[in-house]
Amino acid sequence: MTQRFHIVTMGCKVNQYESQALREAWRAAGLEETDDPATAHMLLVNSCAVTARAIRDLRQRVSRLVRENPKARIVLTGCAAEACRDELSDLAGVSEIVPQKQKTALLTRYAAAAASPNTTVPTEFHVTGAERARGNLVVQDGCSHNCAYCIVPRARGGPVSRPADAVIAEARRLLGSGVREIMLSGVNLRQYGPDLDPPSDFWSLLAALDAALAPEWTGRARLRLSSLDPSLLTDAGLETIAGCSLVCPHLHVSLQSASPGVLSAMRRSHYTPEQIQHFVEELSATWPRFGLGVDVIVGFPGESAEDFARSEEFCRALPLTYAHVFPFSPRKGTVAAGMRDDVPPQEKKRRAAVLRGIAAEKKRTFLHAETELDAVTVALESAGDAASTPATTARGTSETYLSCVFDQTLEPSLVGRLIPARPVGVRNETLVVTRITP
Structure with missing residues (x-):
């Protein structure tokens, strides 16, 4: 039976990057990722320790995962697992705590058992793609x-x-x-x-x-x-x-x-x-x-x-x-x-x-002031869905780091690309734009 995993990432861009590296290594080895924690055999929580609130959020997230999937193996890693291990020793339902300094071992520990003989399992973090458009x-x-x-x-x-x-x-x-x-x-x-x-x-x-x-x-x-x-x-x-x-x-x-x-x-x-x-x-x-x-x-x-x-x-x-x-x-x-x-x-x-x-x-x-421009360039993150309830339009991020919402849906194949767009207004602290077609 194919082993399924689900990753929960908390904290900074570096944690997001390392989760992506783990995701790619496990997929390449034959493990299957699931968006539903309740259907996973293994739940990885990549934690943050930057504030006391981050630890509270971690505790709440782990408790929720235990309720959703009490039979899953829950592995806690990341900064909280390194810096706050003693604080987290009472977390019920956690199968293993892997300190941040040992996180790279997870690349091989779970992938090696599932990998075919010809699969090369990486031993350090690197990525080839992204789960998000950016x-x-x-x-x-x-x-x-x-x-x-x-x-x-x-x-x-x-x-x-x-x-x-x-x-x-x-x-x-x-x-x-x-x-x-x-x-x-x-x-x-x-x-x-x-x-x-x-x-x-x-x-x-x-x-x-x-x-x-x-x-x-x-x-x-x-x-x-x-x-x-x-x-x-x-x-x-x-x-x-x-x-x-x-x-x-x-x-x-x-x-x-x-x-x-x-x-x-x-x-x-x-x-x-x-x-x-x-x-x-x-x-x-x-x-x-x-x-x-x-x-x-x-x-x-x-x-x-x-x-x-x-x-x-x-x-x-x-x-x-x-x-x-x-x-x-x-x-x-x-x-x-x-x-x-x-x-x-x-x-x-x-x-x-x-x-x-x-x-x-x-x-x-x-x-x-941006509405006075002839054009901005938006990294498209979602194409929108006219059939959903309520209907949604395309959205993304401009070169100056403004959240942008299009006044239309776009082709899903455009997600991840840079889309020229004309600003047409402001809504809820978001720049409203329309696509400039070639």
Whole structure:
């Protein structure tokens, strides 16, 4: 009997990438994937540990899976399995906990038994395709920076980089499989390259990747940058972006705070907010319009009203198109968990609401400005279904990272492709577009 598996992925783009690598290896070995957890023989939960809420969500998800399929073998892996194993020892129904550092063993452990003698089972993560229309390519794993609030180094260990030739080869495989947007991801892209021989850095990797792919793929595919540490926003970055033809006009920056004192307490004094402001201003010469997102933590221990005012003023000054705002919550196992949490919960919520309101207003302004354009390019994620109840139309993501909804359904064969479209309006913080036909 063919063994069936179901994968639940929680957390970041790196986890999504590793789940895809496991999925491809198991399928190639003859295992069958099912969308219904109740029909699986094995349930894999690829976990996240970045916040206490992630652990609560994990517990709830595992409990639900046990209820849906009490006979299945449930395997827990990922960052929570590495960093929070003791916390999860009481999880009922889990058959095995595989720490993050041993996750690659899952490539062979379940595939080998099902594989035919001529099947080669991979022993490290790589992908050839994507489950979603927009692909993901991990170029770096791990981090050694040890920010005061972050448990990731404990979960994933130190930085490990992939050589440029391996990254280029995987990008070509993804493009060959039909993927037309590839996000370059990593745990900390700032730490890409020093461990390679010869040493490299992220901007050198991006330049090499764009140069290798551009002759064939300019105008037909694109690259998107994942979250960047502000220290990467240098003159070398500006020069590299200006020389690339495939990179989407979109940046996501891990700001966290605009207060030097708070950044120091966070162990993030290796950059200044002014560095971000300068980069953004200079970048407009290359990208007259671009999407800009930031991560911000409010209510970090010791954040005064004046500290928050700095972040508020800074966010008002930036040309933001969205922001991910997180009220601080102590994470067991981090330095910040031992700090005096002196900002009241209601004040944390208020500060978060202020920054979210600023970002929402700026997003609305950006959306309406986009309606003045003759065309945007949408990575199509769904073709829509006129026969469903209610009927749905096509949707996707623009080059500036705006969610787009078409005013029509499109052919399913177009999913994953880049579709020229004309903006015609705004609906529920989404750009409404219509396809421009050749």
